[in-house]
Amino acid sequence: MRLFRKSNDPKFLKDISQVFSFRVRTFGDTPAGVLWKSSEGQQLRFEVLFGLLVDQPPFEPVSINDFGCGYGAMFDFLLDIPSMAGMSYFGYDISREMIDTAKQHNLDRRATFSEASKVEIPADYTFVSGTFNLSLEVDHGLWSTYVKSTLNQLWNMSNKGLAFNMLDKNHPDQENGLYYAKADDYMDFCRTLSVNVTLIDNYHLDEWTIFIHR
Numbered sequence: 001m002r003l004f005r006k007s008n009d010p011k012f013l014k015d016i017s018q019v020f021s022f023r024v025r026t027f028g029d030t031p032a033g034v035l036w037k038s039s040e041g042q043q044l045r046f047e048v049l050f051g052l053l054v055d056q057p058p059f060e061p062v063s064i065n066d067f068g069c070g071y072g073a074m075f076d077f078l079l080d081i082p083s084m085a086g087m088s089y090f091g092y093d094i095s096r097e098m099i100d101t102a103k104q105h106n107l108d109r110r111a112t113f114s115e116a117s118k119v120e121i122p123a124d125y126t127f128v129s130g131t132f133n134l135s136l137e138v139d140h141g142l143w144s145t146y147v148k149s150t151l152n153q154l155w156n157m158s159n160k161g162l163a164f165n166m167l168d169k170n171h172p173d174q175e176n177g178l179y180y181a182k183a184d185d186y187m188d189f190c191r192t193l194s195v196n197v198t199l200i201d202n203y204h205l206d207e208w209t210i211f212i213h214r
């Protein structure tokens with residue numbers, strides 16, 4: 001299922017989609033296939049993001065949007081949590097090859113995967129892990145505008161909360177083609193969306209996570 005017209009996308013998203021298609025074609029449904037350095041780091045990000053559901057009553061039906069879902073590793077993570085047994089999960093990714101791989105990787109009927117660069121169906125919670133890291137040659141001012149506009153759209157599609165992570169601007173060894181963001185800048189932006197905003201920056205990766213709750 002494709003939920004929007006790709007011709008409306010910023011031009012740079014095509015290049016980003018091609019990089020991820022190449023990665024998943026080369027490395028398959030593995031952390032390297034979505035440009036992560038390790039499985040441990042990928043899982044730790046999911047654990048931190050899952051803190052968003054701290055007030056969610058266990059075992060109640062809950063819907064999840066996973067924006068930039070890759071091959072659906074977050075769905076695997078959520079399946080291992082007994083209280084999430086009644087979830088509905090919707091994964092979105094711009095790379096068609098990534099979505100094809102996700103569909104083969106996750107046959108569970110609770111999961112739906114769509115090739116899309118926008119979420120158009122609201123869910124209780126939205127997760128975004130690593131989706132804004134690869135900016136290639138895009139000017140960082142333009143990238144920041146794109147990220148904030150996308151977060152705004154995602155927030156409008158999140159009934160209860162939104163959590164996203166980004167690489168930390170304070171990290172000393174920065175790689176070309178990646179976008180490093182100031183947590184303060186994004187906290188200020190998120191406070192324009194909700195008064196209930198939390199920064200998590202005490203985990204052992206060179207990045208931070210923000211929770212926004214209604």
Ligand SMILES: C[S@@+](CC[C@H](N)C(=O)[O-])C[C@H]1O[C@@H](n2cnc3c(N)ncnc32)[C@H](O)[C@@H]1O
Nearest residue numbers: 020034068069070073093094095117129130131
């Ligand atoms: C670093 S990978 C992380 C994948 C997954 N979240 C995980 O942690 O395993 C980022 C993913 O975001 C996707 N992506 C990047 N920009 C996107 C956009 N605007 N809309 C949808 N997907 C996007 C990429 O195709 C890629 O699969």
